[in-house]
Amino acid sequence: MLMRSRYAAYVAGDIAYLMETWHPSTRPAAIEAATIPDWCGLEIIRTEQGLEEDEAGKVEFRATARSHQGNLILHEVSHFVREAGQWLYVAGDVGEACPRTGKPADKVGRNCACPCGSGKKFKKCCGP
Numbered sequence: 001m002l003m004r005s006r007y008a009a010y011v012a013g014d015i016a017y018l019m020e021t022w023h024p025s026t027r028p029a030a031i032e033a034a035t036i037p038d039w040c041g042l043e044i045i046r047t048e049q050g051l052e053e054d055e056a057g058k059v060e061f062r063a064t065a066r067s068h069q070g071n072l073i074l075h076e077v078s079h080f081v082r083e084a085g086q087w088l089y090v091a092g093d094v095g096e097a098c099p100r101t102g103k104p105a106d107k108v109g110r111n112c113a114c115p116c117g118s119g120k121k122f123k124k125c126c127g128p
Helices: 002-012 015-020
Strands: 038-049 056-067 070-083 086-094
Touching: 002 015, 002 038, 002 056, 002 070, 002 086
Parallel strands: none
Antiparallel strands: 038 056, 056 070, 070 086
């Protein structure tokens, strides 16, 4: 689906592609290249619909970026629609949640992935 190509466009700084694949109802007036983080990793967690016969779809993902403060993690469920045969990004629900339980970060289960992005279980990393 569109998710991977939009991620690649962010990495390459292809603002024109990002704008043309953004739904007009939610598209910003502009994207400043200087505000795009140095993305360095994408993990697709799950998809919902988004196939040839669908008119809408969702992609839950976790993307990692480097900054002078260390690694940043964006966890989002992106919403897409297909109009006139073209998939368009509509919006995303940003937040950290356990992929298995759906609980928000402040209520992450001990066996869920740690919200810090280490790849370890919460109980073996930042958890109590």
